[in-house]
Amino acid sequence: MKRTLAFALLVLFAVPVFAAQNTKPAAKGFRAEFGHDLDDVQKKIIDLATAVPANKYSWRPAEGVRSISEVYTHIAGGNYFLATFLGVKPPADMPKDIERITDKQTVLAELRKSFEHLHGIVNNMADADLEKSVNMFGNATTERGVYVTILTHLHEHLGQSIAYARMNGVMPPWSRKE
Numbered sequence: 404m405k406r407t408l409a410f411a412l413l414v415l416f417a418v419p420v421f422a423a424q425n426t427k428p429a430a431k432g433f434r435a436e437f438g439h440d441l442d443d444v445q446k447k448i449i450d451l452a453t454a455v456p457a458n459k460y461s462w463r464p465a466e467g468v469r470s471i472s473e474v475y476t477h478i479a480g481g482n483y484f485l486a487t488f489l490g491v492k493p494p495a496d497m498p499k500d501i502e503r504i505t506d507k508q509t510v511l512a513e514l515r516k517s518f519e520h521l522h523g524i525v526n527n528m529a530d531a532d533l534e535k536s537v538n539m540f541g542n543a544t545t546e547r548g549v550y551v552t553i554l555t556h557l558h559e560h561l562g563q564s565i566a567y568a569r570m571n572g573v574m575p576p577w578s579r580k581e
Contacts, residue, residue, distance in 0.1 A: 433533060437550050438525055444557045445518045448478060450576045451564050452514060457507040459571045471567050472505045475514055478560050482517035485556060488539045488549045491524050521553065 452475050460472040469477060480501045483493035494516070504510055533547040544552075565575055 432530070433547065433550075434525060434528055434530065437554065438522075440554055441518075441521060441525065441557075444554065444561055447575070447577060448475070448557065448561055448564065449511070449514060449518075451561075451568055451573075452507075452511055454576050455507075455568055455571065455573050459573070460505055460507050460510065462567070462571055464567065464570065470505075471564070471571075472507070472510050473502055474560055474564055474567065475510045476502045476504050478557065479510075479513045479517035481556050481560075482521050482553070485549065485553045486521065486524055488537055488552075489524060489546055491520075494520060 455471055461470050463470040463473075483497055483501075487493070497516075498504065498513070501513060504513060528550075533545060533550075535546045537544050537546055537549055539549060539552065568575060
């Protein structure tokens with residue numbers, strides 16, 4: 404009984420204090436929040452793209468639908484394209500036919516480069532510009548709206564990639580830890 408009571412007191416008092424000491428302060432401001440979400444989705448996309456075997460990169464769920472490699476190169480191309488609404492040009496060395504790349508290592512390299520491109524934009528983001536008006540796909544929005552669209556696009560294709568991976572017997576790496 405005494406052991407049980409001692410353990411209960413330890414859990415009640417010591418564990419919350421220990422847990423509080425090991426937490427990072429929450430990100431504040433749009434740049435920090437965007438950067439945190441970008442880091443998270445980037446890690447998941449890269450980890451999943453790495454986990455999928457190279458011989459599955461040509462797999463597609465049906466005729467006329469993007470293959471696994473085409474989804475990942477579409478993500479990379481989208482990272483460059485959506486940034487143009489912020490006035491940032493793609494790097495000169497970006498492959499013109501990026502969505503035709505099928506080699507796993509080249510796909511991974513292009514994904515990483517496209518995320519570095521986005522991080523460079525975020526690092527130079529001026530908070531004062533977030534409310535600047537932008538016309539995106541014929542609709543009025545703000546630079547903040549463009550950043551939100553970038554994250555939405557990434558999460559949309561992360562979900563697609565998860566479904567593709569699972570259909571091919573690949574469990575997302577972060578799911579194995581749970």
